Amino acid sequence: MTTTSDSRTTGTGEKNGRMMKLGAVGGDWLDQRVGGAGLVKFFARKIFPDHWSFMFGEVALYSFVILLISGTFLTMFFVPSMDEVVYDGPYEALQGAEVSRAFASTMYISFELRGGLLFRQMHHWAALVFMVAIFVHMFRVFFTGAFRKPRELNWLVGFSLMVLGMVAGFTGYSLPDDVLSGNGLRVIDGLMKAIPIIGTYLSMLLFGGEFPGTDIIPRLFTIHILLVPAAILGLIAIHLVMLVAHKHTHYPGPGRTDRNVVGFPLFPVYTAKAGGFFFLVFGIITLISATTAINAIWVYGPYDPSPVSAGSQPDWYMLWTDGGLRLMPGWEFTVFGYVISLNMLIPFAVYGGLLAFLALYPFLEAWVTGDDREHHVLDLPYNTPVRTGIGVAWISVYLILALGATNDLIALKLQLSINDLTWLFRIGIFVAPVLLFWITKRVCLSLQRQKRNTVLHGEETSRVVRTESGEMLEIHEPLNEYDRWVLVQHDDYRPLKAGNGVSSLRAKATSFFFKDRIEPVTPTELREAMEHAGHEKHVIDEATGGDYRIPAEKAHH
């Protein structure tokens, strides 16, 4: 790579020219040593499609950056120790109370350290936003089928990030050693102890003896600030490398295929957009943290195993794990002196099942469709009624578990009976997914039917013409080719018959997925519909003289 000087530049142009030259020389120097030019060129020209729904993964990434920044700040002042000290800080209602160092240092951060409370709240709000963004991002990926080949592994990486996010959140929630966080740990302790035979050993190993002991906070601290963030960072790196390798998906549209990406280059459009978005996310989280309280540990008080406050719940993304425990009847029995706590083990199995289903869904669907092609054009959710229905059903189970965990607050605020609510959720967890699956599927099929109609007959204009013979005709506005393409491009699958290498199980699965389908528009149908429309237009034009305005509009002009 060579540089040439340009002697014709004068005035400010000369200044710019000199800067350019300097930059070129510097860039050249770097390029000859680390060979970055190719990389910069590769990334700068990387194309990303434009759509707001593609930006929630970014939100998760940016909240994670905020978590790292605020977390580093907090680490400098937090003392992960359960040694007891007498609190003598400025918060009057705890002066003289025996608290752990972990609690005392969190109080110090909140009340004495300049900006400490803001940083604590930013860290906590960013954690909630991190999980919200991950969930919304996963919904988008699920409902648009972005997990299909070649992105199944990246779905698994993203899924692991969600689980790690839960672990990071839970371990962080436990660190301040207040009553609420201790209650959360006690639930984990109970869940572990419910595992037959090894449960008590597991609990003893984690807590270094009987609950709560004095080891758990230092241990959770290591997990929270070292292990989990390192794992999350590593997986984010893999997630992004795969994103670059696979290229981004795009919504269906004219010129968009499985072999291209239609969008803007990373530089300058997306560097500006993404950079700006980072600051927007940072700004929103800072604004919320500066104005809205979160986790007031001084109200919960220092941990003491005896009290449990009304309205004790984990952070939102863990609510579902509490909900199962609240909804499950207290079934347990004793075998050879071992108590088998079905009230813990069944919810445990349900949680595992829900997560496993989510993780493995891409593989399940690939097995059903037998589709081995690469997909880079996204599905519109109504074109995949069964997948969309399954997604809604999964969310409904998750949501009912989360609502189950808030049964006391719902009962209190809506003046309902907590017993009735618990029964409502117990029944709902079986009924709602089935019902919502069916409703969603029917709505999707109806939408398909309606879109099919639009393709064939165009948009209804609500303008009706009466011909001289008394015939009533509505004027339809035909779709342009671009809009029509979006409505006719989707894949069409049919149920398979067992035999010929198709197992009866797979035949049943394809029947479940594709039995109810809307026949796609065929070219013949479209041609006939257009011919028909042509005749109709002719009749309408004869009746109206080509003027489609209604009398009121004519009078107005």
Added chain:
Amino acid sequence: MKALAARRHHPMALLVILLLALVATGGLYVAFQPRDAQAEAYTEEDVQAGEALFLANCATCHGRNAEGLTDSEGNTLGPSLIGVGAAAVDFQVGTGRMPMQASGPQAQGKPAQMDEEQTRQLAAYVASLGPGPSVPDEEALDTSLGDAEAGGEIFRVNCAMCHNAAGAGGALTRGKYAPALTGVEPRHVYQAMATGPQNMPVFNDTNLSPEDKRDVITYLESLEETGSPGGISLGSLGPVTEGLYAWTIILTLLTGCAVWLGAKAK
């Protein structure tokens, strides 16, 4: 002494000893029984006025002699008020819970129906029916003498499991609930502990001494004075409202930004 010794086998001796023992036990109990800080002085007129109010407003459910009533199926219409004390009346009537607005899982607070004077007269009447906790005096409620830290510990161990750590209230079984403690008068907090209204257990003076009760009131006052140093408290209901906030307000803001950035330039 000789005469006494001679009669110790008299058939009546046992009875005499029994009587003496009973008098001694009763006397000791009276001497050492837990007592309220101060019993308010009610006049005979107060009691009479209170009885008239009682007959007009309360007797329908509590009976003409405050003995309590049950319906034909044996359900309690209103419990007996003999021995509930002036504190119970001052709490129930003073917070508007009585006269009861509507039957339901429990009596709800509402703006008081009786004025201060009428409440006092009703309390005088009920107190005249039998001894019970009386209305606390000013010293028992003087939070400048209280210890917020000690009160906080008592509150977390004894009260927070129903009333919530922040006193925001909590649900009980079958539509019953522990009400929020914010904005409740110290006198009513004290009386609630002393009399155990609705579903609340009684914290009598041997359980929580008047000083302990004052500490709890001091703690509640300090909670209200501290407010929410972190900003909007979202009802002090903890992680659920925080999560709801993240899913509604924050997600809307973020989605708004995403839509803005994703919009095509026009």
